[in-house]
Amino acid sequence: MKYTKKDLGSYNLHLINTNRLKxxxxxxxxxxPIKKEEIMKRIILSDILLQSTKKYNSKRLLTIEAEELYAAxxxxxxxxxxxxxxxxxxxxxxxxxxTEAGNLEKSIEFLKExxxxxxxxxxxxxxxxxxLSKYNSVVAIQSLKEDASNYSAIRLLEAYDxxxxxxxxxxxxxxxxxxxxxxxxTETYQKMIENDYVDIYVAGDxxxxxxxxxxxxxxxxxxxxxxxxxxxLPYRKIRHRKLIAKETIDNSQSKLLIACxxxxxxxxxxxxxxxxxxxxxxxxxxxxLFKNVREKHSLCxxxxxxxxxxxxxxxxxxGIDRNNFRKTVDLITKNLNAMKKxxxxxxxxxxxxxxYNSSLLxxxxxxNRLISEAMxxxxxxxxxxxxxxxxxxxxKKADIVKVCKKIGIDTVFLLEGVKNEDN
Amino acid sequence: xxxxxxxxxxxxxxxxxxxxGLKIYMLPYENKKNYFxxxxxxxxxxxxxxxxxxxxxxxxxxxxxxxxxxxMFEQSSGxxxxxxxxxxxxxxxxxxxxDNTQYICYGTKDFATNLRYLLNFVMSPYYTDxxxxxxxxxxAEEIKMYxxxxxxxxxxxxxECVYKNHPRRYDIAGTVEEIEKITKxxxxxxxxxxxxxxxxxxxxxxxxxxxxxxxxxxxxxxDKKEKTLPTIKSIAEPSKVNEKEAIITSNVEIxxxxxxxxxxxxNTSLSGVxxxxxxxxxxTIIFGASSLFRERxxxxxxxxxxxxxxxxxxxxxxFYLMASTIEPEQLIKEIKKELENIECNEQTMNRIKKVxxxxxxxxxxxxxxxxxxxxxxxxRYQRIxxxxxxxxxxxxxxxxxxxxxxxxxxxxxxxxxxxxxx
Numbered sequence: 001m002k003y004t005k006k007d008l009g010s011y012n013l014h015l016i017n018t019n020r021l022k023x024x025x026x027x028x029x030x031x032x033p034i035k036k037e038e039i040m041k042r043i044i045l046s047d048i049l050l051q052s053t054k055k056y057n058s059k060r061l062l063t064i065e066a067e068e069l070y071a072a073x074x075x076x077x078x079x080x081x082x083x084x085x086x087x088x089x090x091x092x093x094x095x096x097x098x099t100e101a102g103n104l105e106k107s108i109e110f111l112k113e114x115x116x117x118x119x120x121x122x123x124x125x126x127x128x129x130x131x132l133s134k135y136n137s138v139v140a141i142q143s144l145k146e147d148a149s150n151y152s153a154i155r156l157l158e159a160y161d162x163x164x165x166x167x168x169x170x171x172x173x174x175x176x177x178x179x180x181x182x183x184x185x186t187e188t189y190q191k192m193i194e195n196d197y198v199d200i201y202v203a204g205d206x207x208x209x210x211x212x213x214x215x216x217x218x219x220x221x222x223x224x225x226x227x228x229x230x231x232x233l234p235y236r237k238i239r240h241r242k243l244i245a246k247e248t249i250d251n252s253q254s255k256l257l258i259a260c261x262x263x264x265x266x267x268x269x270x271x272x273x274x275x276x277x278x279x280x281x282x283x284x285x286x287x288x289l290f291k292n293v294r295e296k297h298s299l300c301x302x303x304x305x306x307x308x309x310x311x312x313x314x315x316x317x318x319g320i321d322r323n324n325f326r327k328t329v330d331l332i333t334k335n336l337n338a339m340k341k342x343x344x345x346x347x348x349x350x351x352x353x354x355x356y357n358s359s360l361l362x363x364x365x366x367x368n369r370l371i372s373e374a375m376x377x378x379x380x381x382x383x384x385x386x387x388x389x390x391x392x393x394x395x396k397k398a399d400i401v402k403v404c405k406k407i408g409i410d411t412v413f414l415l416e417g418v419k420n421e422d423n
Numbered sequence: 424x425x426x427x428x429x430x431x432x433x434x435x436x437x438x439x440x441x442x443x444g445l446k447i448y449m450l451p452y453e454n455k456k457n458y459f460x461x462x463x464x465x466x467x468x469x470x471x472x473x474x475x476x477x478x479x480x481x482x483x484x485x486x487x488x489x490x491x492x493x494x495m496f497e498q499s500s501g502x503x504x505x506x507x508x509x510x511x512x513x514x515x516x517x518x519x520x521x522d523n524t525q526y527i528c529y530g531t532k533d534f535a536t537n538l539r540y541l542l543n544f545v546m547s548p549y550y551t552d553x554x555x556x557x558x559x560x561x562x563a564e565e566i567k568m569y570x571x572x573x574x575x576x577x578x579x580x581x582x583e584c585v586y587k588n589h590p591r592r593y594d595i596a597g598t599v600e601e602i603e604k605i606t607k608x609x610x611x612x613x614x615x616x617x618x619x620x621x622x623x624x625x626x627x628x629x630x631x632x633x634x635x636x637x638x639x640x641x642x643x644x645x646d647k648k649e650k651t652l653p654t655i656k657s658i659a660e661p662s663k664v665n666e667k668e669a670i671i672t673s674n675v676e677i678x679x680x681x682x683x684x685x686x687x688x689x690n691t692s693l694s695g696v697x698x699x700x701x702x703x704x705x706x707t708i709i710f711g712a713s714s715l716f717r718e719r720x721x722x723x724x725x726x727x728x729x730x731x732x733x734x735x736x737x738x739x740x741x742f743y744l745m746a747s748t749i750e751p752e753q754l755i756k757e758i759k760k761e762l763e764n765i766e767c768n769e770q771t772m773n774r775i776k777k778v779x780x781x782x783x784x785x786x787x788x789x790x791x792x793x794x795x796x797x798x799x800x801x802x803r804y805q806r807i808x809x810x811x812x813x814x815x816x817x818x819x820x821x822x823x824x825x826x827x828x829x830x831x832x833x834x835x836x837x838x839x840x841x842x843x844x845x
Contacts, residue, residue, distance in 0.1 A: 143747070295561075
């Protein structure tokens with residue numbers, strides 16, 4: 001794998017070269033500081049741009065064209081990354097040697113068509129298409145509760161800090177939906193194209209010069225923009241007494257989530273010691289939480305912890321019976337305290353390091369992984385993949401304990417399953 | 424060792440059968456860093472009743488195959504297989520299906536040690552009253568987790584509508600009440616009957632040397648004795664669907680519908696892979712991403728999400744369609760209308776072939792996807808299919824039209840899931 005970043009003035013081109021993939025993946029990312037009231041517009045935009053373009057004026061024609069390009073896949077998503085919102089256009093297509101000469105270029109042209117030639121007439125999107133996109137959003141918002149894991153994660157963050165971008169709902173908000181019309185959505189689109197920061201990532205087996213020329217030919221942006229705002233959310237003060245929030249749902253299982261913020265960490269602590277701490281504590285089937293809460297006490301089937309670096313937060317999630325709420329929270333707390341006291345072995349650390357390295361060794365097999373690691377290097381200012389393995393190997397137990405001591409339990413949320421119970 | 428050239432994909436797979444009947448399938452890669460090993464038995468939730476080696480009738484509680492899978496991770500040494508694999512940064516897992524259970528590990532290091540360990544731990548059952556009891560709480564939470572998933576609840580109700588007697592009407596994991604009854608004796612009866620070499624296979628894909636793998640498998644498993652397979656009670660299943668319609672309520676905002684079509688295999692002359700390809704072609708033309716149906720229902724706001732799948736049993740092919748919609752009645756009408764008047768032409772069929780062939784080429788790049796694909800072939804056709812690309816290319820419109828005539832589209836079930844009235 002070889003990663004190079006080129007500053008092309010109006011955007012950065014990131015070339016990730018590997019000979020292990022038969023496909024070429026191109027990800028065009030538009031990013032701007034996130035604003036709560038703008039989320040809905042970006043979501044609608046992500047949907048409507050994939051409904052039609054000037055040239056392909058229905059979703060069916062658009063899909064057929066993708067199929068004709070030897071099943072090129074194309075997608076648009078809007079996600080929050082720390083303080084920013086990313087609207088990404090992703091194309092994945094087989095290399096020409098597995099299809100026919102010119103197929104890649106035609107696919108890039110197709111991607112360009114979707115981004116730069118939307119179905120806008122007289123400064124307005126088509127009303128029927130907008131209605132459909134709005135309808136899709138209404139459905140997504142209304143069915144949020146159906147996915148208990150996702151819904152409980154949202155509710156935890158809203159309890160944790162309702163004013164921070166951390167709790168913004170990336171489905172958007174119904175009250176913002178009503179304000180969107182064919183005309184002002186066009187303005188949102190124009191603003192995104194003209195003002196957003198742009199990064200283009202290409203992963204696969206290609207000639208660097210050829211690819212650069214192709215991208216330059218099809219992606220012409222005017223403005224020179226320099227990124228200013230920090231990607232990381234500011235650190236929050238940890239509550240002295242943990243906040244407990246509950247909500248009932250007509251489900252069999254209850255979802256327990258715990259927000260564990262940490263005090264300021266150095267880059268080294270965050271990128272290395274914290275990662276190991278999380279793997280040991282709740283990273284997988286060999287973790288303390290899995291062993292103690294699931295295997296020893298049979299309290300759950302699923303339990304794990306994840307770190308959200310840009311948000312300075314670790315989250316623990318488990319599916320439990322509501323009657324075991326106290327017991328489970330106590331056990332999780334006990335296990336976190338044990339980490340702080342250094343009750344884990346050198347062997348645990350070795351295993352966690354192996355896990356981390358093994359996962360980095362596999363990134364070549366997956367274009368999305370390659371791109372997200374390049375993003376981590378570029379945005380989060382992490383070390384190169386090779387550098388990361390080396391530094392990770394030198395992390396000491398004391399570093400991990402030091403990090404664990406900075407982690408606190410701030411907010412506990414229980415989505416209480418009360419199905420078949422008398423209230 | 425038999426070489427299987429995967430035509431059009433520039434890859435060779437290998438197949439070997441040990442004297443005790445154990446099958447080994449391997450697909451080594453030159454340019455990958457990771458490997459994936461699966462050790463599987465043809466034992467799943469489809470087995471409700473069987474005669475064991477002592478000629479005794481066994482009727483274990485529902486969910487026994489899945490429970491057994493969980494309990495394989497218990498070793499007499501006290502060592503947890505998850506912990507063992509973790510030492511080399513290797514992931515491990517297991518899953519139970521209707522007709523098989525597999526134990527897997529995947530990683531980049533210590534191939535030989537991990538392969539040896541995987542084979543050994545699956546060959547070493549250790550069930551005690553205490554460790555069986557302990558698992559009940561964990562599995563009960565797993566069952567409840569699935570019960571809360573709307574699509575899952577909908578699918579289970581649909582299965583009851585399609586099948587009158589067949590075990591596919593039951594959840595693979597069983598029910599909280601049934602698993603409470605499971606004892607260590609039940610587990611041993613099942614283990615001794617179905618975890619035997621002539622009912623099992625090993626599948627390895629990725630970065631490894633086939634000679635080395637084969638040598639290890641021989642060393643570890645050649646001494647396991649072949650046994651007579653237990654007689655599984657066959658369950659008569661009528662051709663007709665069990666129920667045509669059902670309604671269930673749930674805390675959903677957007678209603679959901681599920682549709683199933685039951686097709687007895689005896690009604691067609693097509694069989695094996697060919698039959699599956701044509702059936703899949705048929706439903707892709709009708710309901711696929713670029714179908715006219717999709718465009719129409721999308722524009723009329725009748726559809727929010729759509730999922731389709733074909734299921735195989737020995738005697739039946741069953742098509743499942745699940746969708747979210749605010750207008751369930753209207754969408755059902757549209758589905759029926761579409762099936763009564765199927766339009767297919769050369770052009771559409773050729774485009775779908777192009778998509779499928781491209782997907783096969785792309786998939787071989789991805790070890791996880793390739794493993795799943797090969798695994799499904801082995802389970803369903805008892806072998807790796809070497810010429811899938813060719814079979815796709817050779818599909819004919821005429822054959823598809825003949826197949827359409829053989830299907831009774833009225834032999835279908837529909838389940839609606841609507842909001843509780845509080």
